[in-house]
Amino acid sequence: MTITIAHLGPPGTYTEQAAIFYLNQLTKSTGVEAILCPYPSIAQTLGAVDANSALLAVVPVENSIEGSVTMTLDTLWLLNNLQIQMGLVMPIAHMLISCAASLEDIKIVYSHPQALSQCQGWLEQFLPTVELIPSNSTTEALLKLQHNLTTAAISSQRAAQLYNLPILASGINDYPENFTRFWVVSQTHKAFTLQTDFKKASYSSLAFSLPANLPGALVKALQVFAHLDINLSRIESRPTKRSLGEYLFFIDAEADVSEPQMQSALAELSERTELLKIFGSYNVLQFS
Amino acid sequence: MTITIAHLGPPGTYTEQAAIFYLNQLTKSTGVEAILCPYPSIAQTLGAVDANSALLAVVPVENSIEGSVTMTLDTLWLLNNLQIQMGLVMPIAHMLISCAASLEDIKIVYSHPQALSQCQGWLEQFLPTVELIPSNSTTEALLKLQHNLTTAAISSQRAAQLYNLPILASGINDYPENFTRFWVVSQTHKAFTLQTDFKKASYSSLAFSLPANLPGALVKALQVFAHLDINLSRIESRPTKRSLGEYLFFIDAEADVSEPQMQSALAELSERTELLKIFGSYNVLQFS
Numbered sequence: 319m320t321i322t323i324a325h326l327g328p329p330g331t332y333t334e335q336a337a338i339f340y341l342n343q344l345t346k347s348t349g350v351e352a353i354l355c356p357y358p359s360i361a362q363t364l365g366a367v368d369a370n371s372a373l374l375a376v377v378p379v380e381n382s383i384e385g386s387v388t389m390t391l392d393t394l395w396l397l398n399n400l401q402i403q404m405g406l407v408m409p410i411a412h413m414l415i416s417c418a419a420s421l422e423d424i425k426i427v428y429s430h431p432q433a434l435s436q437c438q439g440w441l442e443q444f445l446p447t448v449e450l451i452p453s454n455s456t457t458e459a460l461l462k463l464q465h466n467l468t469t470a471a472i473s474s475q476r477a478a479q480l481y482n483l484p485i486l487a488s489g490i491n492d493y494p495e496n497f498t499r500f501w502v503v504s505q506t507h508k509a510f511t512l513q514t515d516f517k518k519a520s521y522s523s524l525a526f527s528l529p530a531n532l533p534g535a536l537v538k539a540l541q542v543f544a545h546l547d548i549n550l551s552r553i554e555s556r557p558t559k560r561s562l563g564e565y566l567f568f569i570d571a572e573a574d575v576s577e578p579q580m581q582s583a584l585a586e587l588s589e590r591t592e593l594l595k596i597f598g599s600y601n602v603l604q605f606s
Numbered sequence: 607m608t609i610t611i612a613h614l615g616p617p618g619t620y621t622e623q624a625a626i627f628y629l630n631q632l633t634k635s636t637g638v639e640a641i642l643c644p645y646p647s648i649a650q651t652l653g654a655v656d657a658n659s660a661l662l663a664v665v666p667v668e669n670s671i672e673g674s675v676t677m678t679l680d681t682l683w684l685l686n687n688l689q690i691q692m693g694l695v696m697p698i699a700h701m702l703i704s705c706a707a708s709l710e711d712i713k714i715v716y717s718h719p720q721a722l723s724q725c726q727g728w729l730e731q732f733l734p735t736v737e738l739i740p741s742n743s744t745t746e747a748l749l750k751l752q753h754n755l756t757t758a759a760i761s762s763q764r765a766a767q768l769y770n771l772p773i774l775a776s777g778i779n780d781y782p783e784n785f786t787r788f789w790v791v792s793q794t795h796k797a798f799t800l801q802t803d804f805k806k807a808s809y810s811s812l813a814f815s816l817p818a819n820l821p822g823a824l825v826k827a828l829q830v831f832a833h834l835d836i837n838l839s840r841i842e843s844r845p846t847k848r849s850l851g852e853y854l855f856f857i858d859a860e861a862d863v864s865e866p867q868m869q870s871a872l873a874e875l876s877e878r879t880e881l882l883k884i885f886g887s888y889n890v891l892q893f894s
Contacts, residue, residue: 382850385676385843389723407850431719431740435677452719452740497850536841537832540825549821551851555673555842562670562695562785563839 320351324363324372327356330457330477336406336500337376360389367503368397375503382497384432386554391568395525399505401598402523406500408605412437414487415478416470424448428459429472437472439492522575522599525568526591542586548573574599608639612651612660615644618745618765624694624788625664648677655791656685663791670785672720674842679856683813687793690811693890694788700725702775703766704758712736716747717760725760727780810863810887813856814879830874836861862887
């Protein structure tokens, strides 16, 4: 059996690294073979699973410096058919990649806006006069180099190897504690369980909208979890896109939806919310 | 008396429009004259007020489609000296600006990633094959056109006028209810009050971090407001940048910090949080 794993591309991005890591674990644990299929956007990556073009998708959810990847949250809310199978946590180390002989020769640095922002302090210290140009991904930045001796890109070590380009400086991110969390997503009725002996934690993710103009509605909804002693590890608000000041709330709770406590919480929560969507329960795999 | 208002630049951006609107109200209301000073980043715009180079700063906070402008929240948390003087709410209408004779001729569209994302549906329908290239601001996108007949930029009507470039399509944003909220910020001890007869609302903004590993800590903090019947109009989480899963929470409450209820809430809240910062109370001015 060969399955398809969709991921945010192109090859060489951090999401591809996460997908490769997951694929290797899956093959080792179940014997299933898998191929990777890169998509140009998060909406298209998740859409591929929704449309049966792929069995699984790997998408970024959150970075420890930049915060939420809002496109993942917004798309998951729109598609009704998707469940989270697993969380992946990967350390991020940015490299300055360039064919230049030294830092002094560099005039332009390309990268994804998040990577540029995560290396802002390093860039101000070592390359204070360069022009910073945003690209659609850290890999796309590499394609701009083309053996030019005055340009550089910020990308991953794997991308440098893949495109056979030299690394001029390593680990240039300002905060050493830089991690990105990913979700592995599938259709509800096609759950695919990876058996692991790795470090585990049990989370459930869900999102809800609230009745309009009801003061204290958010606190009333969150109290459900406090009363049942269920810890919330994360809360994120996103605009409903209907009008300024109306939000959806995305929550990670430290419990499994099959637990009786969580069942009570969700029953109560559905009474206190306008629309409630449950994205499933899953464990988190830390990159070793 | 002439004061300096810093804003996120360059000229022609939506933030400059908001700053001009505020400047006009200020001059009409107080007789004070003001000059605008554009800065290349939100951190530098707020930093100008912190360093006494400008008396006021205008920065974007939130868009009704894209959500929070995280750099504004992160910078406000880092600088200890700043207070919000006023909120501004402005409708956003994106224009397709190009010297091309018709849509068929366009091969490349430049804009800020948020603007590209806000027009995604329109672009897929009318320009499905064009290449989308991100730029640092909607105005910078215009500088890429240079009378080229196969490129276009997404920017504001004012930017098109400023750079004397033709508008090929108007109001191309996918969601008609598109608004951006801005904050006018000054140093604590240099408050500057704009007297207005405009539609008003009273808000206070604050942010806090929570004691680590204390289950239910967020709900306990939010309950303070529920118990005192203070409505929260917004809650936003941001990573602390110390470790994955640790957050700061930014809150807008519908009350003035000088009200007794709010005083009680803040006293109680400081007991339940690790670090609490209050960014002031202010009214919101809607663009007429």
